[in-house]
Amino acid sequence: MKGEIYHPPVLLKESLGYLKADKGGIFVDATLGGGGHTEAILRANPKNRVIGIDRDEEAIERALKRLESFGDRVSIYHANFSQIGKVLEEEGIDRVDGILFDLGVSHFHLRGERGFTVWKEQPLDMRMDRRQKLTAKDVVNKLSERELSEIIFKYGEERFARKIAREIVRRRKKKEIETTKELAEIVESVIPKKLWAGRKKHPAVKTFQAIRIYVNREFEEIERGIPEAAEFVKTGGRIVVITFHSLEDRLVKNILKNLENFKVVTKKPVQPTEEEVRENPASRSAKLRAVERIG
Numbered sequence: 001m002k003g004e005i006y007h008p009p010v011l012l013k014e015s016l017g018y019l020k021a022d023k024g025g026i027f028v029d030a031t032l033g034g035g036g037h038t039e040a041i042l043r044a045n046p047k048n049r050v051i052g053i054d055r056d057e058e059a060i061e062r063a064l065k066r067l068e069s070f071g072d073r074v075s076i077y078h079a080n081f082s083q084i085g086k087v088l089e090e091e092g093i094d095r096v097d098g099i100l101f102d103l104g105v106s107h108f109h110l111r112g113e114r115g116f117t118v119w120k121e122q123p124l125d126m127r128m129d130r131r132q133k134l135t136a137k138d139v140v141n142k143l144s145e146r147e148l149s150e151i152i153f154k155y156g157e158e159r160f161a162r163k164i165a166r167e168i169v170r171r172r173k174k175k176e177i178e179t180t181k182e183l184a185e186i187v188e189s190v191i192p193k194k195l196w197a198g199r200k201k202h203p204a205v206k207t208f209q210a211i212r213i214y215v216n217r218e219f220e221e222i223e224r225g226i227p228e229a230a231e232f233v234k235t236g237g238r239i240v241v242i243t244f245h246s247l248e249d250r251l252v253k254n255i256l257k258n259l260e261n262f263k264v265v266t267k268k269p270v271q272p273t274e275e276e277v278r279e280n281p282a283s284r285s286a287k288l289r290a291v292e293r294i295g
């Protein structure tokens, strides 16, 4: 596979193991992305079927091509994973053996042109699903200072949230904020240089994370999607969730712990091996948690 179109699936062996993918069954990949996990599930047992869901049309197109050779063992839906019930109803499926959530943005988003990263000059968009109206540009230019400050604090855990919001509002009075670099530069101007100069992490990363989570309603999707998915898991079946930052992991940990009729099967979150991190540095913050239906 060419480097251009490769999203290395994170915690792949561990995901297959916790899903018990070698046993043969019906699985849902709730975050299909490049289709890496789905392809591995399909290869793990010739009897496996996968229903793949993604809210990003480009991901769907890519996955359709990649998975073409598996024929009707795979069905692909352009939807939010909170709509899993509707998707399974359309498939005529009541119960599945395992469901995977590999949350967050994909490699393709970061390498694309939708303004997901602070490192490239692009229009402020950040929508995973481009059918949606709200963009990052709307958020930055239209919300009140207070709303912006709350979002940046809540979803970015950014202690300079108030100052950043104030500066955004001051600057946008002069000129609409249109690009990633403009926003990154505003954040940079507010955070004391001694806290970021010479470090690898850009000072605007937390603000970008916050706006992305808000634009895509990521936490609402998780709060609705996981409990909804749980309804469709057979006894003995599993839900596996991979998160990429502490805020997301805390939310998922709580939701999984509180699912009725499920037990947590990962005492501690599973993290990538040193080898995986070396080969794919983007995996370094990944954590996998799994639960199993017991009744």
Ligand SMILES: C[S@@+](CC[C@H](N)C(=O)[O-])C[C@H]1O[C@@H](n2cnc3c(N)ncnc32)[C@H](O)[C@@H]1O
Residues within 6 Å of the ligand: 007, 008, 009, 010, 030, 031, 032, 033, 034, 035, 036, 037, 038, 053, 054, 055, 056, 059, 079, 080, 081, 082, 102, 103, 104, 105, 106, 107, 128, 221, 222
């Ligand atoms: C980390 S990537 C998944 C990568 C995939 N496991 C692979 O191996 O290629 C996450 C994907 O989930 C999708 N996604 C995020 N939130 C979603 C949601 N609420 N509903 C459906 N898809 C979502 C994103 O568009 C993205 O393509």
